[in-house]
Amino acid sequence: xxxxxxxxxxxxxxxxxxxxxxxxxxxxxxxxxxxxxxxxxxxxxxxxxxxxxxxxxxxxxxxxxxxxxxxxxxxxxxxxxxxxxxxxxxxxxxxxxxxxxxxxxxxxxxxxxxxxxxxxxxxxxxxxxxxxxxxxxxxxxxxxxxxxxxxxxxxxxxxxxxxxxxxxxxxxxxxxxxxxxxxxxxxxxxxxxxxxxxxxxxxxxxxxxxxxxxxxxxxxxxxxxxxxxxxxxxxxxxxxxxxxxxxxxxxxxxxxxxxxxxxxxxxxxxxxxxxxxxxxxxxxxxxxxxxxxxxxxxxxxxxxxxxxxxxxxxxxxxxxxxxxxxxxxxxxxxxxxxxxxxxxxxxxxxxxxxxxxxxxxxxxxxxxxxxxxxxxxxxxxxxxxxxxxxxxxxxxxxxxxxxxxxxxxxxxx
Amino acid sequence: xxxxxxxxxxxxxxxxxxxxxxxxxxxxxxxxxxxxxxxxxxxxxxxxxxxxxxxxxxxxxxxxxxxxxxxxxxxxxxxxxxxxxxxxxxxxxxxxxxxxxxxxxxxxxxxxxxxxxxxxxxxxxxxxxxxxxxxxxxxxxxxxxxxxxxxxxxxxxxxxxxxxxxxxxxxxxxxxxxxxxxxxxxxxxxxxxxxxxxxxxxxxxxxxxxxxxxxxxxxxxxxxxxxxxxxxxxxxxxxxxxxxxx
Ligand SMILES: Nc1ncnc2c1ncn2[C@@H]1O[C@H](COP(=O)(O)OP(=O)(O)OP(=O)(O)O)[C@@H](O)[C@H]1O
Ligand SMILES: [Mg+2]
Numbered sequence: 001x002x003x004x005x006x007x008x009x010x011x012x013x014x015x016x017x018x019x020x021x022x023x024x025x026x027x028x029x030x031x032x033x034x035x036x037x038x039x040x041x042x043x044x045x046x047x048x049x050x051x052x053x054x055x056x057x058x059x060x061x062x063x064x065x066x067x068x069x070x071x072x073x074x075x076x077x078x079x080x081x082x083x084x085x086x087x088x089x090x091x092x093x094x095x096x097x098x099x100x101x102x103x104x105x106x107x108x109x110x111x112x113x114x115x116x117x118x119x120x121x122x123x124x125x126x127x128x129x130x131x132x133x134x135x136x137x138x139x140x141x142x143x144x145x146x147x148x149x150x151x152x153x154x155x156x157x158x159x160x161x162x163x164x165x166x167x168x169x170x171x172x173x174x175x176x177x178x179x180x181x182x183x184x185x186x187x188x189x190x191x192x193x194x195x196x197x198x199x200x201x202x203x204x205x206x207x208x209x210x211x212x213x214x215x216x217x218x219x220x221x222x223x224x225x226x227x228x229x230x231x232x233x234x235x236x237x238x239x240x241x242x243x244x245x246x247x248x249x250x251x252x253x254x255x256x257x258x259x260x261x262x263x264x265x266x267x268x269x270x271x272x273x274x275x276x277x278x279x280x281x282x283x284x285x286x287x288x289x290x291x292x293x294x295x296x297x298x299x300x301x302x303x304x305x306x307x308x309x310x311x312x313x314x315x316x317x318x319x320x321x322x323x324x325x326x327x328x329x330x331x332x333x334x335x336x337x338x339x340x341x342x343x344x345x346x347x348x349x350x351x352x353x354x355x356x357x358x359x360x361x362x363x364x365x366x367x368x369x370x371x372x373x374x375x376x377x378x379x380x381x382x383x384x385x386x387x388x389x390x391x392x393x394x395x396x397x398x399x400x401x402x403x404x405x406x407x408x409x410x411x412x413x
Numbered sequence: 414x415x416x417x418x419x420x421x422x423x424x425x426x427x428x429x430x431x432x433x434x435x436x437x438x439x440x441x442x443x444x445x446x447x448x449x450x451x452x453x454x455x456x457x458x459x460x461x462x463x464x465x466x467x468x469x470x471x472x473x474x475x476x477x478x479x480x481x482x483x484x485x486x487x488x489x490x491x492x493x494x495x496x497x498x499x500x501x502x503x504x505x506x507x508x509x510x511x512x513x514x515x516x517x518x519x520x521x522x523x524x525x526x527x528x529x530x531x532x533x534x535x536x537x538x539x540x541x542x543x544x545x546x547x548x549x550x551x552x553x554x555x556x557x558x559x560x561x562x563x564x565x566x567x568x569x570x571x572x573x574x575x576x577x578x579x580x581x582x583x584x585x586x587x588x589x590x591x592x593x594x595x596x597x598x599x600x601x602x603x604x605x606x607x608x609x610x611x612x613x614x615x616x617x618x619x620x621x622x623x624x625x626x627x628x629x630x631x632x633x634x635x636x637x638x639x640x641x642x643x644x645x646x647x648x649x650x651x652x653x654x655x656x657x658x659x
Contacts, residue, residue, distance in 0.1 A: 244531045247513045251506050258504050261464055262577065263492035263523045272525040 013238050016321050017231055024227045033220035044219040045205075045291045046335060050328050051226035052288035055233045057311050057327035058320050059277035059284070062237050064309065065317035066246065067273045068253030070170075072305045073159075073177030074281050076184050077152035079300035081282030082289030083188075084151055086201035087135060088144035089290060092208035094118045095139070125199045132194030148286040149279050155180075156278030157271065164267040164274075169256070178302045188297035200296025204289050222291050229287055230324070233280050237320055240276070249273060310362070314369050315377050322378020329377060334358065414441035415478075417581055417611045418463065423472030424635075425458060432458045433469065434635035442580060445607035447622045447643075448615045450632035451656050456615045457501055459632065460583045464498050465491045476581075493523060497579030501586045501615075503566035507559030511550055511569055514558050515541045518573035540576070547602065548572040563590040571602065582612045588621050600624045631656065 027047055030038040039047075056078050063071050098117045102109040109117075120129040137143035163176055191197035207218060241249065249269060251259045256266050289295045308327075315326015336342060337358040345352040354361075369376055418440050425433040433455045440446050448456055461467035463474060465488040474483040476494065483491055492498075505514050519537055521527070545551045548568040553561065558569060567590055574582055584603065588596045600621065606612050607627070616622055622629065622643060629646050631638040633655050639646040646652050 240529065243533075244516060245525075245529045247506075247509060247517050248528055250508060251517060254506055254508055255504060257466070257488075258500075258506070259517075260488040261466075261492055261498055262518055262573070263489050264528075265487070265489045265523065268525050269528075 010238055010242055012319070012321050013235060016234055016324070020227055020231055020234075024224065027223060028220060031216070031220050031223075033214070033216040041216045041219045044216075044223055046332075048219065048223035048226045048291045049288050050331055051223070051230045052284045052291070053311070053327045053331050054324040055226075055230045055284040056281045057308060057315065057323040058230075058234055058237055059280045060308050060312050061315075061317060061320055061323035062241060062249075063273055063277045064312060065319070065323065066241050066253060067249045067270060068256075069270060069274065070174045070309065071177045071274065071277075072174045072302065072309060073181040074277065075304035075308055076181035076300045077156060077278040077281040078285035078288070079184075079295065079304070080152045080155065081148045081285030082295045082299065083195060083201065084144050084147040084282070085286040086204050086289055086295050087138045087195075088141050089204045089206075089208065090122060090201050091118060091135070091138040092141070093203065093206055094121045096208055097121075123196065126191040126197050128192075134194050145286075148282050152282030152285075153275055153279045156275045160271045160274040164270045167267075177305070181300055181305050182302045185297045185300045185302075188300065198296060198298075200294055200299075201289075202294040204295065205291070205293040207290070219291070222287065226287050226291070229283060233284070234320060234324070236280075240273075241320070310366050313376060314366060316375050316379055319378045321381075322376055325377050330362070334362070337361070414444060416440070417442035417444075417477065419473075419475045420463070421473055423462060423469045423474065425455075425462065425467060425469045432635055433462065436472070436632075436636050438630065438637065440581070440611045440613060442611045443607055443609050445604060445612045445625060445627040446614070447625050447627055447629045448613060448632055449617070449619075449622060449629060449646075449656065450638070454632040455635040456632055457585055458635075460498060460585055460613075460615070463491075463581075463583060464488060464496055489523070492577070492579075495580035496583065497574045497577040497581070498583045499570050499574045499585055499587060501589075503563065503570045505558045505561075505566050505569050505573070507557070509558060510554065511545070511556055511558055511561070512541060512554040514569055515544055515554075515572055515576050518576040520576065520578040544572045544576050547575065549598075564592070564595060567591060568595075571599070575602075575606070580610050582606055582610060584612065584614045586615055586617065588616055588618050596621055597624070 027039060027044065029035040031044045032039065032041045033044070056074065060071070060074055063069050063074065095114060095118050098121060099109070099114050102114065102117065115131070116129065119131050123129055123131075131138075137147065159177075159180055163173060168176060187193050188195055188200075189198050195201065205215065205218070207213070210218065240246070248259060248264055251262075252264075252266055252269055260266050307330075311327040311330045312323045313326070314330055315324065316322030337354045340355065342354045344354060373379060375382070416439055418438075420436060420438040423433055423436045424431060436455070436459065438459070448459070450456055458467060462469050463483060465483065465486060468484065475481070476483050476496070481494070483494075483496075486494065506517070509517075516537070519540060521531065521537070541554070542551070545554055548571055550561075550565065550568060550572065553565065558566065561569060567587060571584075571587060574584070582603075587599050587603070591599065596618070603612055603614055603625065614622075614625060626643075628641065629643050630640045631646050631649075631652050633651075638655065639649045639652050647657060
């Protein structure tokens with residue numbers, strides 16, 4: 001009975017998964033790797049990365065749109081996921097290259113010699129050759145994959161525990177999350193952070209041992225993996241926000257004090273949502289950065305997390321598909337504008353160059369959406385389905401006695 | 414009748430203003446108790462202290478057979494220990510349906526994992542229907558609570574209180590915004606609840622208090638001015654001066 005209600009109550013899951021599957025199929029057929037080559041490999045990578053951004057946006061919507069925690073630090077978790085998988089990618093590939101070049105030597109190299117040579121290769125740019133402690137597991141794929149989950153999860157758990165326990169809420173919490181991601185990026189910028197300072201980790205598009213596989217195939221594989229991750233993440237979060245859990249977290253968003261007096265330990269719920277979404281953000285990052293090829297500390301700069309919030313706001317808070325669409329729409333538009341895809345507008349006295357003016361346009365759109373269409377892109381679907389939308393806020397709705405009316409002046413029964 | 418809650422020597426100041434002044438109070442189980450007093454007497458603050466919303470500067474609040482101190486517990490722990498509350502201003506979750514509001518209040522495990530894995534049961538659904546029947550909102554279950562009238566929100570909040578199945582019910586001005594018939598219905602409900610549990614009702618409506626037919630505590634300037642039957646306290650000259658003679 002309850003399973004049926006989950007799917008019938010959440011028709012949007014079905015439509016989302018169907019659209020995603022159709023989209024994946026179309027891209028596959030048109031891509032360079034298997035299809036007819038209408039879509040270039042680099043654009044397949046852009047689309048694959050976009051799917052990862054959609055996943056982290058869905059997670060952000062659960063934190064912000066459903067639970068009411070405006071986290072401006074979730075891209076830190078995304079970046080950490082990227083760093084964790086990047087460490088293995090870099091280590092394993094450098095190791096292969098180094099052992100190949102050392103094989104020519106008269107005396108076969110010992111494992112220590114290979115390890116040292118890998119260190120020199122990786123850390124030469126920051127004037128070092130020793131492996132820092134945090135690279136202890138870098139040679140193991142499975143260990144680093146576990147760290148993709150553990151590191152963002154643990155950071156979110158500790159940060160969230162400290163912040164929620166002392167009941168920091170609202171704008172103060174947002175500032176704290178900004179401080180967290182800023183601190184992380186400043187730390188990573190240092191050369192002795194052990195993660196190559198501002199050089200970051202690079203060459204991540206080259207998978208160790210798969211040099212013979214062309215990038216066109218690698219890109220389509222990552223595209224599929226990203227689509228699968230988005231589908232799984234979407235279903236997971238749709239399940240979390242449905243039913244009683246959804247009821248409680250939306251209650252926390254609207255009036256956390258009241259939820260407390262019903263006997264729910266609000267801090268545990270916030271911590272749960274914050275940590276689970278951080279882990280998913282880490283996984284999304286681990287899929288994103290191999291498709292980007294490089295990760296550096298600028299990726300976890302405070303602005304990245306603010307963009308994430310803007311995507312979700314433009315897409316429409318409080319509905320998962322809205323957040324996903326917002327991320328896709330804005331990030332693709334952004335790469336179109338900043339990539340020189342849009343012709344400049346000569347005004348005679350001044351030429352509008354979109355590479356400079358895109359941010360202004362984005363800022364204006366953000367303000368416009370917030371003021372004029374608070375339901376965002378997702379709100380367009382209400383026009384199609386004519387569904388009576390669930391109100392997002394609980395502040396006074398109606399003209400009288402706190403009663404909400406659908407039509408102004410409507411008679412009260 | 415055994416004591417369920419005992420408060421002694423409790424004081425609270427807000428920025429130097431003593432809202433509660435050396436207040437002592439006890440209630441047994443089962444018992445029905447009405448609290449009256451002028452505006453600003455500290456009636457709501459008294460409930461805030463019991464439910465953990467406001468921490469007193471001094472005094473003790475002891476609850477239950479094991480005589481646990483409520484002052485060391487968080488709001489949610491106090492609620493889980495069996496203290497339920499209806500707020501003066503109706504506070505329901507306006508963006509959610511009446512059914513969701515009641516389901517959230519229903520007595521069940523409250524941990525995140527329990528809630529995440531919670532599956533609807535026939536018994537839970539029946540209990541919700543039953544409560545909806547009691548509060549007269551049976552055909553409003555699928556409606557968004559924000560659409561309800563003020564009186565219906567009052568009812569919903571009373572329903573949420575019943576759904577929690579608490580041992581101590583703190584009911585702040587339940588009759589506001591209700592019709593005379595609804596007031597009578599509320600009286601019946603509270604009296605029925607007080608057959609098994611401890612019920613504290615704050616109300617300004619004297620007719621309402623008279624129908625409750627129970628011991629009355631008069632609060633004034635943060636302490637107890639008089640206590641006893643309604644006739645007893647209303648004949649007290651001090652009570653007449655501060656409260657009735659307005
Ligand atoms: N959080 C607070 N900060 C400052 N002052 C407060 C606070 N809460 C209550 N007070 C003050 O304490 C006094 C008692 O308030 P309380 O709400 O308990 O009165 P009440 O008896 O419930 O009155 P009413 O009948 O109007 O509901 C009032 O003077 C009020 O202004
Ligand atoms: Mg009051």
